Amino acid sequence: MKILNLRNSFLAILVLLNNVSFAAIDTPQSILNMNIKENGVYRVTYDDVVAQGINLSGISKSKLSIINNGIPVPIKIFSNNQTTFEPGDFIEFVGKNGNSLYQEGSIYSLIISQGLRINDNRTLPNDTQLPELYYMHREYYGDNKTYNFGSPTEDPWYDKRILAIGSEVNESIYFNIDNLVNIGEVELSVNIWGGTDYPQTPDHHVIYTLNGTVIDDFRFDGLVNVSNQYLMETSSLFDGVHELKITVPNDTNTTADVIYINSWQVNYPRAFVLKNSKLHYDTLVKSIGAGDLIFSNGFEESTKTYYLSNANNETYRVYVVMENGTVESYQSETSANCLELNSQDCLLKFTLENNSNGEVFVTSESEIMTPEYLIPVMLTDIKQDRNIDYLIISHPDFIGESLNQFVADKQLNVEVLLVDVEQIYAQFGDWNVSADSIKQYIRYARNEFLVKDVLLVGGDTYDYKNYLNSGSISFIPTLYAQTDEYIRYAPVDAKFTDVDDDNIPDFNIGRFPVRTESELDNLIDKINLYNSKTYNNTAIFAADKLDTSTGYSFKDDAELLISMLPELWQNNIGSDQRAYVDDDGVDLAKSKIANNINQGIALTSFIGHSGPRDWSFSRLFSTGDANALFNSESPTLVTQWGCWNTYFVSPTEDTLAHAFMLNQNGGAASVLGASTLTKAEHEQGLAQLVLKHLTHDSMTLGDAVTNAKRMYAATHPDALDVILGWNILGDPDLRL
Template sequence: MKIYTPPTIVRYFLRLTLTALFAVSFGLTQPARAATDSRPQKGGIKIELSQKGVYRITGSDVSAAGVNPASIDPASLRLFHGNSEIRITVASAVDGVFDPTDAITFYAPGIDTRYTGTDVYWLYWGTAVSGRRTLPANGAITGDSPLISASGETLDVEENHTLWSDTPDAPDADYWFWEKLSAPQTTRLTFDVPSPANSSGDAVLSVYFQGRSGGSHHTVITLNDRVIGDEIWTGALAHFQTMAISQTDLKAASNQLTIDSGTAGSVIYLNRIEIDYLKNLTAKSNALIFGIHQSEKVQVSLSNFSRENISVLDVTDPVNVSLLSGINVQTINSTFKATFQHTGGEKTYAAFTADAVKTPDRITYKKPVDLKNPANRSDYILISDETFMPALEKLCELRRRQGMQVKTAAMEDVYDAFSFGFFDPAAVQAFLKHASENWQPPAPQYVLLAGDSNLDYRNYFETKKQNIVPVYLNHTQELGLTPSDNWFVSFDENSPVPGMNIGRIPGADTEEVAAIVNKIIRYETTEADFSNRVLLVADDDDTAFEDLNDLLASHLPFDIFADKIYARLYADLDEVTTNIKASIDGGELITNFVGHGDVTRWGAEPAGGGDFIIAPEDVKDLTNKDRLTFIVALNCLNGYFSQSFNYSLAEEWVMAPDKGAVACIAPSGLSHSQEHELFSTAVFENIFQKKENRLGDICTQSKIDAYYSGASDKVLISLNLIGDPATRLAVYRNSADQVTAHWITASAGSGGKISPSGETPAFDGSSQTFTITPADGYAVADVSVDGASQGAVTAYTFNAINKNHTISAAFKVKSGGGGGGGGGGCFISTLQ
């Protein structure tokens, strides 16, 4: 019997919360989405940055991005942030040319959303509209007015180390937290307060919590060994505890804040702390961003600049920035101070010297994206990272040979066109909705998302798992945060019913994606000898699991046979596992599991622990290369594909090279048997009665059938297809869709490599090139094709392919620095 003890992280993904009010106050405002787009629809420079401040881009920067600055008229330069053109300063000679030393300067307020901390700007030129320029403003001191050298500041101190998926109101609220506190736990935080003014006035310290347990909470807060707050509150709700303190209680460095979580049985999360205090207006590294809140006219004194060329911008409205003139600059000892007049009202200013101006993190020229072109027409859309596209090209070619029009969309292009370049999953939905409603009819039917996703958008867990195609986290009542690809194709905001067939394949790199592509191609181009068998597996603790499988068996036609493995009938679960693997290796059209599950296992309870039947290591044991199955997982959580630390079992089935499953449909949330019955019955009816065989059509229609038969919207939201929705199941195939593929097996000896390596599919009549690359100190000795020597070539192309082939490369140590031996040119051969 296999016993599994889950790691403490196994339930980290369970739900989120905070009210919309707190979401705003916590700085979780979202980047604008491109419902309307005022940007010039042409090529431009994409500017990415991760800090707020004043930025400069020079003609040399533009040149490094691949644009000749001499082709730019400085008067035509326009800078956009989201849908707004912002005012910029252009420092250029009057020759009408943007020279290498010319520059534009602009203010960026920064961005901080649940998705990203990277802000995006777009620079355009050459349009008929002149660019907007920084406005002038008078900062000269006139008349008598009070002088201030300090102003109110709000300091946010926050770290994100854990999440609670079960937070109410997720995912709209902040669901990342600093620390989980289980009473009577005490925690101590250390934080700095930049430049606190020497004042006897009041300051305010607020601590933001999230209740997890539903009862009473008692939080006692101590600052620098003095109790400043003692409060009782209740419920699994967002709560903030605000305390008035003296300005003198704050130190510039190493303040100690202690939180005692008090009441036994209480469980809360610490979210962040906020300090409202009086801050000295002293520059750091010759820059200072600050607010002035006086309603009346005052003189503002700024200090601690090491240079004299001090500029002050009014950045209250970041779109309409103005530059203050008449600044009074004086020398104080070895530093400089600036004084200007604030005319009244709530305003934000940025003061800086030239050496404090920042350079963007990334400056890239981007060609126009044609994803909004109404002339586009496609049956099949593939979205992935641009670097993954070569590994996906064979899959696209398979679809084309089946008569589909294919459109590939690089993920960055989708962001650029539909969320102004911001990382935002909503861009995917906006793109697909646009394609459905605006491209040439008929609308696209199939969407494949290719590449890993990660619910940790900001990489707080530091796992480095990428969001190659992002996940959208929906909300379900039982689980909270629930990954849902269905959301991307639900175009009516009032309905979860999908408008396209969608699926995704995982993969961290091109090799993993290519391995899945090869599995799909082999599956679809090979005549199946196992299409008359279906495996029905039931968990061991509820006869209802068996009853559902028996019901599904009754939907099979006379020529389709059911193999049943019911764990309750076995004394040892190891024998169940062995028999499941043997059945799949022998060939099963569909493998249907009914029972319990967690993210990575069959048979385990969602809470973790206990016995299990199948885990990722069992998938790795399979040998069913030519007999891939289609997995239908009627359990909980197997389809939770966006974990930060591992892959879900649904993904493991599909990612296993040359084995496992061609696709898997599984829930990313908690499920109910009644909904499983409605969905799985529809699956079997759509396949075996209606003879539908494209997986996307089967799964999407079955979800819709279940939904309209009484299942909740979870059946639409949480059932995710891991696999290509256009894959043809190995039964009831249309001969008109049949495509012939051949396989070329490539290998290399020590001392170099051949690319691509392993088995590579090649469609009938196509070409395939292999590149042979020796390692340092080695040369190509020989390349053999189908056992015949081709000499020491460094590339070989098969043309008009109509059968399987082999190619192997051998290498030798270079002798006496004499080069590669045997020639290094490209030898092209046509093999029939």
């Protein structure tokens, strides 16, 4: 193993002398990153660091520091050496998990810098003071089992779904109480949301029954989040498992009543009993239903004493994270009758000052946790002092020969900057993975570099934390936005280029939704072939059948778009280039689409109903059809005017857009379409503007789409389904 000796490295010399950084890099270089997925006390040993290939021998202890989200974290260094960090030494700190859609855990970074230290409080355990009786313990329930892009909550994941059709449906959830103290009240919170919205009002009816007793019977309306709290006397509950039955009577005179169970939690007074030699609680005991009582023994004394049962004869750590972020370490002792095994008779004793208000973390030596170690990237300058026309943000898996050649080819005409997304996470996200840090960097690039086009290289998945065990990988995470009253979590790359946050993109963006190097190679080959195509001014238009429920004619939309094309284009569109289900039926229309693409055609345009894998409910053209194309030397460009056809974050299936783009034997150089539910009228309005810009004005895909969206937003500002939800999967610099 190669050992990086920071004492002798150029980086260490710079930091140790003046704590300076390279050029425009204002983020401290991390020596070692640690992913914290659980709140608690963590230990980093010298040997752990060496095992990661880093030698800190000889580094001054005063120069070791840990930061989280750019904020110094108090640490305590245990060392037999007075000045330097050596074998046998270790660092302890209190770590907390973060709350992020994109990442499980929060990144803590070990850096070379003077930082904060945990303060040693010399207060000794006070055997003469009555100990505190209880603390308010909060237990949270609700697994992230299933995803719903219509969730009205701050989280698109939920635990259970109740579907009531024709009869009453019951679903039971459970919570556990242990070591309950008979003081005050217990608070039960339940969070659900409605999954249907019918004309009838209200369209939801729910009954809560706790341990056989009805505690609530209520109705509500629509796709809304409902969070209710219930207070109960502690005497009415018990140690053990409690059942909350959720009943949906299905008596709202609607076709169905759908209820999503998001989460539930219980907050109750609990005795100070260690769980697996650990305990985490607040010193400020917020009792429920106990009058003005704040501390269980009042304010009359300057200290509070705690006896924690179920201890053993190990050494324990007691750390208090204060409200101002500082951390204090308190001394503790165990009673004389403690043995190796945990026992209710073994008491861990400590006394805290009354002004030590915050979170208390108690843990035995054996339960101190080891963080998940991650090797950080070496920081490079991504804030270059020059104008950039074309910014490429790529996952490191795809930065190689093929992408470098793509950059070199672009560089012949425009100024290009290729940036590793991990550099963005480090410098704009404090090493944490998030789409927000990408947005911050793109905004910076627009303001400082005057960037015109952005290309994201790498696919995405909404299953960022692998809740579904899909194993899918997010190479470049997207942003999510509400695009109408029903869709709250639509994947919208367009928000990356919305600098002023007015829900209108300010410049161009595209994405290569690739997952392997071979997919990238193939897609770049298609783009190069398309740029040199000889089948210009050719198109096929496909239209879904008449929507009989609304009377909407997609064929009429197609004819309108054709009539707006330049005359040369129109002359090349005959009956064989009109694949209309109304006229041809599904089979003939499908063969027209495949034949034209295989023979070489510049534009393939579909108008109608669609889903992630299909055009039309009749399956006019599907992923299997796209995968069967063999136009490897003559790729097409696809515009899709329907719903969901570029939903590029699915963890379990390829969309039709993926099939067009990633087919090794043919398909498309770029695909445009929606990643959300859209209105046909909005699609038609945007389509007219996009096609005009692409054909009459010879704009690039990026310019055509951005200009069309900005023009359409001027008269239809609420049409976010197409303004935000219509995407370019491909090169924004490509021309039709």
